[in-house]
Amino acid sequence: MKLDKHSSIPLYAQLRELIVERIQDGEYKQGDRIPSEMQLCKELDLSRPTVRQAISELVSDGILEIHKGRGTYVSTEPERLAIPHFNALSFSFLNLNSYDEIELRPVMLVGPESELDEIFGFTGKHPGYWLAQWPIYYDHQIHGWCSSYIPVSIFPDLGQSISSGKRMVDIKSNKYAFLPTKGSINIIARPARNREAKMLEIPRRSFILVAEGPLFARNGSICEVIRTALRPELIRLEIN
Amino acid sequence: MKLDKHSSIPLYAQLRELIVERIQDGEYKQGDRIPSEMQLCKELDLSRPTVRQAISELVSDGILEIHKGRGTYVSTEPERLAIPHFNALSFSFLNLNSYDEIELRPVMLVGPESELDEIFGFTGKHPGYWLAQWPIYYDHQIHGWCSSYIPVSIFPDLGQSISSGKRMVDIKSNKYAFLPTKGSINIIARPARNREAKMLEIPRRSFILVAEGPLFARNGSICEVIRTALRPELIRLEIN
Numbered sequence: 234m235k236l237d238k239h240s241s242i243p244l245y246a247q248l249r250e251l252i253v254e255r256i257q258d259g260e261y262k263q264g265d266r267i268p269s270e271m272q273l274c275k276e277l278d279l280s281r282p283t284v285r286q287a288i289s290e291l292v293s294d295g296i297l298e299i300h301k302g303r304g305t306y307v308s309t310e311p312e313r314l315a316i317p318h319f320n321a322l323s324f325s326f327l328n329l330n331s332y333d334e335i336e337l338r339p340v341m342l343v344g345p346e347s348e349l350d351e352i353f354g355f356t357g358k359h360p361g362y363w364l365a366q367w368p369i370y371y372d373h374q375i376h377g378w379c380s381s382y383i384p385v386s387i388f389p390d391l392g393q394s395i396s397s398g399k400r401m402v403d404i405k406s407n408k409y410a411f412l413p414t415k416g417s418i419n420i421i422a423r424p425a426r427n428r429e430a431k432m433l434e435i436p437r438r439s440f441i442l443v444a445e446g447p448l449f450a451r452n453g454s455i456c457e458v459i460r461t462a463l464r465p466e467l468i469r470l471e472i473n
Numbered sequence: 474m475k476l477d478k479h480s481s482i483p484l485y486a487q488l489r490e491l492i493v494e495r496i497q498d499g500e501y502k503q504g505d506r507i508p509s510e511m512q513l514c515k516e517l518d519l520s521r522p523t524v525r526q527a528i529s530e531l532v533s534d535g536i537l538e539i540h541k542g543r544g545t546y547v548s549t550e551p552e553r554l555a556i557p558h559f560n561a562l563s564f565s566f567l568n569l570n571s572y573d574e575i576e577l578r579p580v581m582l583v584g585p586e587s588e589l590d591e592i593f594g595f596t597g598k599h600p601g602y603w604l605a606q607w608p609i610y611y612d613h614q615i616h617g618w619c620s621s622y623i624p625v626s627i628f629p630d631l632g633q634s635i636s637s638g639k640r641m642v643d644i645k646s647n648k649y650a651f652l653p654t655k656g657s658i659n660i661i662a663r664p665a666r667n668r669e670a671k672m673l674e675i676p677r678r679s680f681i682l683v684a685e686g687p688l689f690a691r692n693g694s695i696c697e698v699i700r701t702a703l704r705p706e707l708i709r710l711e712i713n
Binding site for chain 2: 250253254257258259260262294310313315319320321346347348415416417418419420421422423426427428438440442444465466468469470471472473
C-alpha cells in the first residue's frame with residue numbers, strides 16, 4: 234500500500250490503514266515500538282497533525298498503545314487458552330476420569346425440557362436430566378462454562394453418587410455400554426443468553442462461542458448432551 | 474422464575490427476563506406467536522403498561538417481532554450454513570479434487586512474509602507463496618472467505634497451471650508426497666482485519682470466526698497454510 238496525496242481519502246485515514254497493514258504483515262510486531270511521529274513524518278513526507286491523527290485513532294481502537302515517555306507500541310493480543318486436540322468429547326462430563334480435575338458445581342435434577350427431549354428423542358414422560366456444570370478457569374479468569382445433561386433414566390443415582398463423593402471410576406463401572414464414544418457437536422457463535430452472560434461475567438447479549446450437541450454411547454443411544462459456552466476472545470480451539 | 478412484586482427490580486424487567494426464559498426453555502418456540510398483551514396481563518396479574526414495556530424492549534433487542542394485525546412472534550434465528558465433518562482439511566485448496574467447485578479468484582504470487590515464513594519455518598530468501606482465494610457463497614450471500622498459501626518452492630508452476638486451466642488432478646499428479654494429509658489448525662474469534670471486513674462485507678472490526686494453521690504433507694513438511702474467515706452468525710461447524 235502506498236499513500237496517495239491526490240486521493241479523496243484523507244491522508245490520516247490512509248496512514249491509519251498503512252500502519253494496520255504493516256502490523257498485519259509483521260513489519261511492526263506485537264509488543265514492538267513503532268517509529269516515532271517524527272520518523273513517520275520524514276519517511277512518508279507527512280505533516281505532524283496527520284501522523285498524530287492516525288495514531289490517536291489507532292490508540293482509541295486498541296491497536297496501538299502509548300507508553301508514556303517511551304513511545305508508541307503495537308498492542309499485544311490477550312493470550313488465549315488453547316483447548317488442545319479439540320473434539321466432540323472435549324467437554325464431556327461422562328468422559329472424565331475424575332471430577333476432582335474440575336470445579337464441579339452441585340449436580341441438579343432438571344425436569345423434562347422440550348429442547349433437550351427433542352435431541353434425546355424422548356417423547357413421553359421421563360424422569361428428567363442431571364445437569365452437571367463447571368467453569369473453565371485460567372489465570373484467575375473465567376474462560377468458559379461447561380454444562381452437561383445426562384438422562385436420569387440411564388444414570389438414576391448420578392446426583393446422589395456425586396454428592397456422596399463416589400469416585401467416577403465406580404460411577405462408570407457397570408455402565409460401560411452407556412459411556413460416550415463419539416459425538417456430533419456444533420460450534421457456533423451467537424449472542425449470550427442471560428444466564429450465560431451472568432456465568433461468563435460478560436455484558437448481556439455479547440457474542441460467545443458455543444460447542445453443543447449430543448454424545449453417543451457404544452450402543453448408539455445418546456447418553457449425554459453438552460453445551461459449553463466460551464469467551465470468544467480468550468479461547469483457541471485446536472483441531473488436528 | 475416467578476415475578477416478585479416486592480423486588481427492587483421493576484416488574485417490566487422481570488417480565489422481560491421471564492419471557493426470555495420461556496423462549497430459552499422452549500415454552501415459546503422460534504416463529505411461534507406468544508400470548509397477547511391481554512393474556513399476559515391476566516396470567517401474571519400485571520398492568521398493561523408493564524407488559525407493553527417488556528415486549529417493546531424485547532422487540533428492540535430483536536428477540537420478539539410484531540407482525541402487524543397478527544400478534545407478537547418469537548424471532549427466528551437466521552439459518553446457518555453447516556460445514557459438515559469439519560476438520561483441518563475442510564478449507565484446503567490442495568485437498569480439492571477440482572477447482573471448478575469453487576469460485577477461485579486469480580491466484581497471486583505474494584512475497585516472502587514474516588508471519589508466514591515463521592509458520593513454514595523458512596529463514597532465508599525464498600521465492601514466496603501462491604495465494605489462492607475463494608468466497609463461500611450460500612443463498613446469494615457471502616458466508617466466508619478462504620485463503621490458502623502454498624510455497625512456490627514446492628509448487629513452482631501453480632499460478633501458471635491454474636491460469637492456463639490445467640486440471641487439479643494433473644497439477645497434483647507428480648506431487649503425491651507434497652499433498653496435505655493432516656493439519657493443525659486453530660479456531661478463534663477475533664475482530665476482522667480491514668481486508669477481511671471488506672471481503673466479508675461487514676463493518677470494520679466486527680467479530681469473525683477464523684480457522685487457520687498449517688497443513689502437513691506425507692513427508693512431514695508444511696505444504697499449505699490456510700486462513701479462512703467466516704461470518705460468525707451464519708456458520709455452524711460440525712465436529713464429529
